[in-house]
Amino acid sequence: MDLVAVNKELRTKSPAEIVNWALAQGEKPVVTTNFRPYEAAILHAVSKQKKDVTVVWCDTGYNTNKTYQHAARVIEALALKVKIYVPKQTSSYRDALMGGIPGIDDPLHKEFTEQVKLEPFRRAMKDTQPDIWFTNLRKGQTAFRDTLDIVSKGDGGILKVSPFFYWTDKELDIYLEENKLENEFKYFDPTKVLENRECGLHVH
Numbered sequence: 618m619d620l621v622a623v624n625k626e627l628r629t630k631s632p633a634e635i636v637n638w639a640l641a642q643g644e645k646p647v648v649t650t651n652f653r654p655y656e657a658a659i660l661h662a663v664s665k666q667k668k669d670v671t672v673v674w675c676d677t678g679y680n681t682n683k684t685y686q687h688a689a690r691v692i693e694a695l696a697l698k699v700k701i702y703v704p705k706q707t708s709s710y711r712d713a714l715m716g717g718i719p720g721i722d723d724p725l726h727k728e729f730t731e732q733v734k735l736e737p738f739r740r741a742m743k744d745t746q747p748d749i750w751f752t753n754l755r756k757g758q759t760a761f762r763d764t765l766d767i768v769s770k771g772d773g774g775i776l777k778v779s780p781f782f783y784w785t786d787k788e789l790d791i792y793l794e795e796n797k798l799e800n801e802f803k804y805f806d807p808t809k810v811l812e813n814r815e816c817g818l819h820v821h
Contacts, residue, residue, distance in 0.1 A: 618776075624766040632662045632780035632792075635767060636751070639778040640667055643748035647671045649741075650753070652680070652688040653806070655781075655789045657695075657798040659753035662780055664695050670751075672699045673741045677733040678708045679718070683803035690799065700745070702737040718807045730808040747775060754779040 627635050640646060648663050648670055650656045663670050674688070692699055704711075711732065712718075719725040750771060771777045781789065793800055 620766070620768055620770065623768050627767045628783065632658075632784075633666070635778065635780040636662050636666050639749055639751065639768075639776065639780075642776055645671075645745070645747045646749035646751060647673050647745050647747040648751040649673045649675070649738075651675065651677075651804075651806070652684050652691065652801065653804040654800055654802050655786070655793070656753055657691050657800065658781060658789050658792050659751060660691060660695055660697060661796055661798055663751050664697060668696065669698055671745055671747075672697045673702065673745060674699055675702045675734060675737040675741060677807055678703060679733070679805060679807040681803045681805050684801055684805070687799065687801035694798075700741065702741045702744075704733045704737055706732055726808075734808050742772075742775075750775050750777045752777060752779050753781055755782055755784060 627638065630638070646663070646667065648660060650660060650672060651674065660672065664672075672692075680688075691697070711729070715725050715729060719729050754765060754777075756765075765777075765779070765782070767779055767782045769777045781792075784792075790800075792798075
């Protein structure tokens with residue numbers, strides 16, 4: 618697949634058209650989500666065309682009450698088929714050994730990220746074995762994501778598809794309003810600390 622040519626063509630398409638194109642490229646799509654702001658858009662766009670799509674939620678265990686409540690409402694509203702993956706260690710166990718959430722300069726931060734995000738994600742991918750991976754990555758979120766495009770290749774040749782890659786917050790606000798979807802801004806990612814810092818899932 619010529620990704621340069623594919624991305625050039627898809628830049629003129631709507632998210633719905635991009636999802637439709639992507640679904641035709643494989644047989645085992647998944648959508649990953651953490652229910653951060655604007656995640657309802659990608660969940661709606663994909664589930665509208667494939668109602669039984671597997672939604673993978675790697676729950677770090679450190680989400681806010683608002684995020685958990687938001688997730689429950691979105692799951693119910695869109696009738697999502699969600700598989701939840703959590704760390705093998707409890708937050709209490711981790712807090713006792715690490716003294717809470719390690720800062721980004723703390724040597725323990727790498728192990729913390731491995732436990733709460735990377736290991737559960739690898740487990741999820743191994744369990745679901747997807748060939749298409751829908752995400753809500755967008756240009757401008759991090760320096761690394763600026764090097765990607767609507768379609769990129771992940772580990773093992775997985776086709777990673779971000780239908781809203783070039784959309785702005787304002788455009789997504791309109792999408793959510795038009796489709797009667799709620800948003801949620803009280804989101805906390807313990808592994809990123811800084812908003813423009815890469816979490817680690819998308820560098821593969």
